[in-house]
Amino acid sequence: MGNLFVVSAPSGAGKTSLCKEIVDFFPRLRHSVSYTTRPPRAGEVEGRDYHFVARDAFDRMAAAGRFAEWAEVHGNGYGTAIATLEEARSGGYDLLLEIDCQGAAQIKQNYRHGVFIFILPPSIDELRRRLEGRGTDSAEIIARRIENARGEILQAAWYDFLVVNDDFSRARDEFRAIILAENCRSARVLPTLPVEFGLAESL
């Protein structure tokens, strides 16, 4: 029985970099690969970054209830297949889902044992500096991202854990600690103990 970690953050909070570090650090933790209707970008690999599917295939999956969560974002469909979660469970590895608050809320309804983590910027000003520092977005797009971020941050309250990414290494240590601590929960450790401890009937 693997753990399910669900991570959300506003754009610019550093979620992608933090999640990459975390997945590299824990051998038993894997990134969940979502389905999407949007075309692959340069460098993206089918089955690693996304499962790229045609719109009609995506819609059939959604209609058949095969998604644990799905959403439309800017006209593209994104979804996490229930099969992806079940493969992790039966395979005994942990899964990391990087999804927005809307998707996380859907997961929360059906997977209450999931561990929900929200990554926050230290302030709106710092978030703006980071988005401007990328040098890729117009002032208008940055303003929209900031507005979206304000809305998303309001959702942070219902998550289990909050990681403030002011200093990357500190945020990484906190994120790691959350994963490691969950792996020390009784339900996870009990099955690994020697039979002589007599705890088998507690499982």
Place this chain on the structure above:
Amino acid sequence: MGNLFVVSAPSGAGKTSLCKEIVDFFPRLRHSVSYTTRPPRAGEVEGRDYHFVARDAFDRMAAAGRFAEWAEVHGNGYGTAIATLEEARSGGYDLLLEIDCQGAAQIKQNYRHGVFIFILPPSIDELRRRLEGRGTDSAEIIARRIENARGEILQAAWYDFLVVNDDFSRARDEFRAIILAENCRSARVLPTLPVEFGLAESL
């Protein structure tokens, strides 16, 4: 609102060394100082190792309901004062209680928000080796400690977290992760966030 960490372990599991490392590592975490009727040993300091009290003072505290947990061990009284827990709460620091399963179960009844951690040896054989390696106890006492350990280990199932102390540095990392992760819980982080995030009403 500080966290309350309750740590139990059979004799020889390495609890004392691990707890010392942990308290030294987290500036906001302090050892709870218990009351006891047993006389101080060489090197023990009043108010640091224990509050040493006379039997009648201890009994009056117990009768007045001033202990969060207390027990008689080998004819001596040991107890944790409710005032000690309340000072930590109002002082905003975390508290680490090193107590046996009996005391931990009493704490659990009245402080359900406490975080309960059990430290285990990797095996009974290894526990025996460690107790023999101390060179301080007779074979008879070691045999009794092993029997006690078997009974205590059966209590591990109801604790929140289990740390197997096979390798000290690994056990220390897991113990640290549990403390750090608890400090990342939403209820702990929300009050520290900037007002501009608009999460004040979630407190």
